[in-house]
Amino acid sequence: MSEPLLVITGLAxxxxxxxxxxGVDLTVEPGEVHAVIGPNGAGKTTLISQLSGLLAxxxxxxxxxGRDITRLAAxxxxxxxxxxxxxxxxxxxxxxxxxxxxxxxxxxxxxxFRFWRPAAGDRGLRDxxxxxxxxxxxxxxxxxxxGALSHGERRQLEIAMALASRPRLLLLDxxxxxxxxxxxxxxxxxxxxxxxxxxxxxxxxxxxxxFALADRISVLVYGKVIASGLxxxxxxxxxxxxxxxxxx
Amino acid sequence: MSPAPATSTFSRLRAAGPGNLGGVVVLALLLVLPLxxxxxxxxxxxxxxxRITILAIVATSLNFILGYGGxxxxxxAAFVGIGAYCVGIPAYYDLASGFVHIPLAIxxxxxxxxxxxxxxxxxxxxxxxxxxxxxxxMAYYLFLSLDEYGGxxxxxxxxxxxxxxxxxxxxxxxFLLAYVSLVVVLALKHRFVNSRFGMVLRGARAxxxxxxxxGFNTYAYRxxxxxxxxxxAGYGGALLGNFTNFITPDMMSWTRSGDLMFMVIxxxxxxxxxxxxxxxxxxxxxxxxxxxxxxxxxPFGLLLIxxxxxxxxxxxxxxxxxxxxx
Amino acid sequence: xxxxxxxxxxxxxxxxxVLLFLLAAGLTLVFGIMDFVNLAHGSIYMLGAFIAxxxxxxSDSFVLGVVLALPxxxxxxxVLERVVIRPLYARDHLDxxxxxxxLLLAIDTLAHMIWGPEGISVLLPEWLRGQVExxxxxxxxxxxxxxxxxxxxxxxxxxxxxxxxxxxxxxxAGASNRTMVSALGINIDLLFxxxxxxxxxxxxxxxxxxxxxxEAAIGMGNDIIITAFVVIIVGGIGSMKGAFIAxMLIGLIxxxxxxxxxxxxxxxxxxxxxxxxxxxxxxxxxxxxxxxxLALRPQGLFPPxxx
Numbered sequence: 001m002s003e004p005l006l007v008i009t010g011l012a013x014x015x016x017x018x019x020x021x022x023g024v025d026l027t028v029e030p031g032e033v034h035a036v037i038g039p040n041g042a043g044k045t046t047l048i049s050q051l052s053g054l055l056a057x058x059x060x061x062x063x064x065x066g067r068d069i070t071r072l073a074a075x076x077x078x079x080x081x082x083x084x085x086x087x088x089x090x091x092x093x094x095x096x097x098x099x100x101x102x103x104x105x106x107x108x109x110x111x112x113f114r115f116w117r118p119a120a121g122d123r124g125l126r127d128x129x130x131x132x133x134x135x136x137x138x139x140x141x142x143x144x145x146x147g148a149l150s151h152g153e154r155r156q157l158e159i160a161m162a163l164a165s166r167p168r169l170l171l172l173d174x175x176x177x178x179x180x181x182x183x184x185x186x187x188x189x190x191x192x193x194x195x196x197x198x199x200x201x202x203x204x205x206x207x208x209x210x211f212a213l214a215d216r217i218s219v220l221v222y223g224k225v226i227a228s229g230l231x232x233x234x235x236x237x238x239x240x241x242x243x244x245x246x247x248x
Numbered sequence: 249m250s251p252a253p254a255t256s257t258f259s260r261l262r263a264a265g266p267g268n269l270g271g272v273v274v275l276a277l278l279l280v281l282p283l284x285x286x287x288x289x290x291x292x293x294x295x296x297x298x299r300i301t302i303l304a305i306v307a308t309s310l311n312f313i314l315g316y317g318g319x320x321x322x323x324x325a326a327f328v329g330i331g332a333y334c335v336g337i338p339a340y341y342d343l344a345s346g347f348v349h350i351p352l353a354i355x356x357x358x359x360x361x362x363x364x365x366x367x368x369x370x371x372x373x374x375x376x377x378x379x380x381x382x383x384x385x386m387a388y389y390l391f392l393s394l395d396e397y398g399g400x401x402x403x404x405x406x407x408x409x410x411x412x413x414x415x416x417x418x419x420x421x422x423f424l425l426a427y428v429s430l431v432v433v434l435a436l437k438h439r440f441v442n443s444r445f446g447m448v449l450r451g452a453r454a455x456x457x458x459x460x461x462x463g464f465n466t467y468a469y470r471x472x473x474x475x476x477x478x479x480x481a482g483y484g485g486a487l488l489g490n491f492t493n494f495i496t497p498d499m500m501s502w503t504r505s506g507d508l509m510f511m512v513i514x515x516x517x518x519x520x521x522x523x524x525x526x527x528x529x530x531x532x533x534x535x536x537x538x539x540x541x542x543x544x545x546x547p548f549g550l551l552l553i554x555x556x557x558x559x560x561x562x563x564x565x566x567x568x569x570x571x572x573x574x
Numbered sequence: 575x576x577x578x579x580x581x582x583x584x585x586x587x588x589x590x591x592v593l594l595f596l597l598a599a600g601l602t603l604v605f606g607i608m609d610f611v612n613l614a615h616g617s618i619y620m621l622g623a624f625i626a627x628x629x630x631x632x633s634d635s636f637v638l639g640v641v642l643a644l645p646x647x648x649x650x651x652x653v654l655e656r657v658v659i660r661p662l663y664a665r666d667h668l669d670x671x672x673x674x675x676x677l678l679l680a681i682d683t684l685a686h687m688i689w690g691p692e693g694i695s696v697l698l699p700e701w702l703r704g705q706v707e708x709x710x711x712x713x714x715x716x717x718x719x720x721x722x723x724x725x726x727x728x729x730x731x732x733x734x735x736x737x738x739x740x741x742x743x744x745x746x747a748g749a750s751n752r753t754m755v756s757a758l759g760i761n762i763d764l765l766f767x768x769x770x771x772x773x774x775x776x777x778x779x780x781x782x783x784x785x786x787x788x789e790a791a792i793g794m795g796n797d798i799i800i801t802a803f804v805v806i807i808v809g810g811i812g813s814m815k816g817a818f819i820a821x822m823l824i825g826l827i828x829x830x831x832x833x834x835x836x837x838x839x840x841x842x843x844x845x846x847x848x849x850x851x852x853x854x855x856x857x858x859x860x861x862x863x864x865x866x867x868l869a870l871r872p873q874g875l876f877p878p879x880x881x
Contacts, residue, residue: 052461078463090461092454103451106444107463113472118442125444165462320668367865370872374611374667374811378803379868385800386861393853502800506613506675513672546683552676556669557661 005030011060020046022223035202035210038220044203048173052084053077083167085158087174091146098142101129104164132164152183169199176206266571267564271521301426302487307511307523309480315518318453323384327357327478329500331485336495339405346411357482365474391497402496516564525563578712583833591825592725596780597802598817600773606812613674616795617681622778623790627694651774693791810874831859
């Protein structure tokens with residue numbers, strides 16, 4: 001069997017005296033949705049930040065598509081096929097929805113040291129951008145400045161921007177955060193629709209989403225993976241119930 | 249992205265916005281009035297307009313990195329000074345050809361921008377502001393210490409750059425060279441900020457983390473923008489050196505950078521014609537306030553404080569508001 | 575090697591270092607606590623010099639002039655903080671820089687209006703005008719030694735203030751967690767005003783100390799403020815310890831560099847080249863140092879712990 005798409009081995013990161021990530025092993029197969037759940041402060045965002053290159057691990061390795069990317073510069077990860085959405089929406093303020101996604105498309109295409117032709121008229125950027133917006137369902141809001149979007153729309157835009165990089169692996173940091181039931185259901189549908197186009201490492205609190213989407217689940221508590229496997233097995237796992245799902 | 253381009257000239261003009269229209273008017277007046285005055289024998293206005301035009305070129309280059317790129321460079325005057333000395337020093341050695349002066353000014357400023365930018369751009373926020381100031385001060389002290397080229401007393405050049413087919417000794421020709429350069433620089437800025445490169449710069453200003461996450465090496469783009477802006481400012485410096493015939497290290501002191509910054513902000517940072525309006529406004533103010541009182545920098549300083557506190561969009565923003573745009 | 579000259583230049587370097595520290599301490603304190611960049615800090619330095627000069631003339635005593643000038647400068651600082659600085663805390667750094675640049679122009683012009691365009695000299699009392707034999711055969715002006723000692727005493731006082739008093743605790747706490755400090759019921763407005771006033775007094779004092787040597791003059795703060803910025807960049811913005819060490823380092827390197835660089839260059843360069851390069855290089859020396867340090871540690875030598 002070929003190597004999984006993402007292989008994390010012995011990852012560790014400390015802040016001051018606190019071991020935020022304490023020896024994490026994790027894999028993601030091509031095309032699968034691997035959810036990471038755990039209580040607050042378990043280290044989930046720290047994990048994503050190390051995968052996206054914004055934080056350097058103290059120890060351990062990260063291999064992606066057969067390549068060691070542990071020390072790869074952050075701006076080289078999206079072109080390598082690893083795209084991320086942010087837990088707290090991090091969009092290009094003051095610019096339109098379309099501009100936001102078009103920049104993600106532009107990053108993928110390269111050729112950004114072009115000084116003459118207006119980017120706005122470039123169909124090579126517009127068309128893929130609109131397509132990504134279609135996939136998440138906000139193509140109608142293309143010309144709106146991001147400041148005017150609703151919370152749910154912003155989260156949809158987050159996904160669209162990650163998609164525009166045509167990633168092989170999507171790092172989704174709590175895509176449901178702050179969403180009401182309707183918006184969550186819509187987001188779950190969007191993500192379901194994406195299954196197959198890219199693998200996903202889904203960090204989430206929303207258990208409905210997790211069990212609706214995940215092919216495998218890993219449970220992160222105090223920086224360690226205490227259990228990992230199929231959703232049904234995780235649901236039944238005693239250690240997990242005690243540590244995280246609580247007294248059911 | 250804007251909707252499909254308007255077809256009739258009128259609707260295209262309307263789409264341009266009151267700020268840009270105002271800017272075009274200012275630009276037109278800047279050409280017509282001084283030439284008319286000169287034609288009727290009044291040389292002063294032509295000289296005044298030449299100074300305004302040259303400073304507008306420099307302010308435009310600063311606007312490119314400040315208004316669109318969000319880089320608060322408080323050392324921009326250094327490029328002006330370097331450009332000016334690239335006219336003065338060769339002239340000192342009887343090398344008068346403009347075809348040497350101008351490329352040298354552009355290259356020297358670009359090089360200075362590359363080296364100092366490479367270091368400065370690794371820092372953020374306040375650090376960046378202070379470091380750019382420090383590098384400009386370094387250039388100031390460097391030229392101050394060169395006694396051979398006048399040091400504090402400055403360097404006089406007795407004839408302007410020889411640049412056929414122009415004869416820069418003729419006032420209107422220097423003015424026209426400066427004016428055409430301004431129009432070209434404005435056109436370039438307009439193209440640059442809307443190009444792929446410009447979009448990256450604007451995105452990096454809006455949210456750098458995001459831009460890195462989608463795959464842009466923001467440092468490289470910012471450095472490129474910084475070098476381009478420095479080169480253009482250096483060109484402006486070469487023109488300024490020609491205009492004043494007298495070059496001193498003061499041209500690159502950090503307080504001059506402050507004046508340039510004031511022009512950009514007062515005119516409206518991040519707008520196309522803002523720097524032009526800012527240059528016009530500041531120089532007019534300086535000229536007329538100075539006639540009223542020797543203490544003109546006091547109301548000047550208070551005006552700057554007031555602009556910062558109450559009208560951050562500058563003149564361009566004010567015109568947009570008056571013209572009905574939000 | 576002329577040890578006498580070395581000792582003198584080292585002491586001169588320490589004197590410059592002490593002045594830079596007084597300026598840098600105020601800057602770094604204000605930036606560390608209030609996140610505020612004050613370009614007009616050099617103008618307060620200038621005001622200190624002028625106010626002390628006037629009061630010295632009025633009272634015929636330099637010491638009295640300084641003692642009276644200090645509270646005046648504190649009041650100036652208080653007023654500036656309430657009127658101009660406070661509305662700017664909520665704004666971004668560009669706004670701070672622009673507004674304080676405007677303030678600098680305004681203050682420099684006001685000084686021009688009040689004291690005229692010429693500088694004002696400050697006469698030292700008899701007992702400070704002498705010289706001291708610091709080493710056999712090596713004499714050094716008494717007053718410069720006074721400057722060095724005053725500066726070092728103030729450094730010790732500041733260290734004690736920041737590390738061993740309640741105010742210092744508030745200052746350090748404010749630096750790391752503003753909202754918590756105000757949640758504890760401490761009046762943040764008062765704290766900020768106080769910190770700004772302390773910074774102003776330090777800057778003013780530096781101006782007063784140097785005035786007998788250089789004269790109180792319009793715009794005297796505009797060049798040294800940049801050097802003070804270099805000090806806090808090298809030391810780490812927000813760190814008192816960094817400000818002290820960097821100030822001493824820069825004071826020494828600048829002074830010793832100017833004295834000895836041409837000698838050093840002549841050792842391995844042709845004479846004429848060394849003679850042209852030396853003044854230029856020594857003028858740029860501290861900036862090259864700054865660039866080198868930043869290349870290795872962009873946050874400075876002793877950056878305060880993350881806020």
